[in-house]
Amino acid sequence: SIKGFIFDLDGVVTDTAEYHYQAWKRLADELGIPFTREENEALRGIPRRESLLMLLKGRTYPETTLDELMERKNRYYLEYIRAISPRDLLPGARELLQEIRAAGLKAALGSASKNAREVIERLGIADLFDAIADGYSVTRQKPAPDLFLHAAALLGLPPTECAVVEDATAGVEAALAGGFTVIGIGPHERVGRAHLVLPSLAGVSLSKLLEQLSVSA
Ligand code: BG6
Ligand code: MG
DSSP states (O other), X not given: OOOEEEEOOBTTTBOXXXXXXXXXXXXXXXXXXXXXXXXXXXXXTOOHHHHHHHHHTTOOOOXXXXXXXXXXXXXXXXHHHTTOOXXXXXXXXXXXXXXXXXXXXXXXXXXXXXTHHHXXXXXXXXXXXXXXXXXXXXXXXXXXXXXXXXXXXHHTOOGXXXXXXXXXXXXXXXXHHTXXXXXXXXXXXXXXXXXXXXXXXXXXXXXXHHHHHHHHO
């Protein structure tokens, strides 16, 4: 049975996808590269470097320039997330985390972002997590299962006793590869391979969720 939950951050707990988009868009504009909101959708859950390479669409730059571009994007991103507050929590996220804790179950963060700690602190939910796996935790990023396996290990639970909550295709694949139960948040086109697909966490109660998982997983 499920004893722990591992939450992706961007797109599950808060909608930072918009800030990532604005930061990448500003960089793309400066480089004279077209970049649309739709193209940004493909970058959900994708690490910083791979995101940059996708944005560059085959243009090549020396390694030092790539580093500078990643730093620049992150500076913009940090500028945008300075405004994040508890109001930016997506509906239902805090309530579910609190229910998980109250029920004596465990919660971990499993985010590819190097800014994950800063974001959960600004959201005011850092103390609701028993463990944090972020962009510094492992080398192989999603869709490799490493980050979620690391989070489960920090919780002291096997993957079979953890449910991963994800909004990105790469994240769903990572969780499936690790042998986790997977809850997909968002459209079927994106997270349809999850064991359970929900439009959002709004109004999702722990008891109902555990019940749905026991029939669908
Ligand atoms: C993921 C986001 O959580 O983290 C991606 O969905 C982002 O958009 C990735 O590129 C890496 O984040 P960061 O903050 O380390 O650049
Ligand atoms: Mg995400």
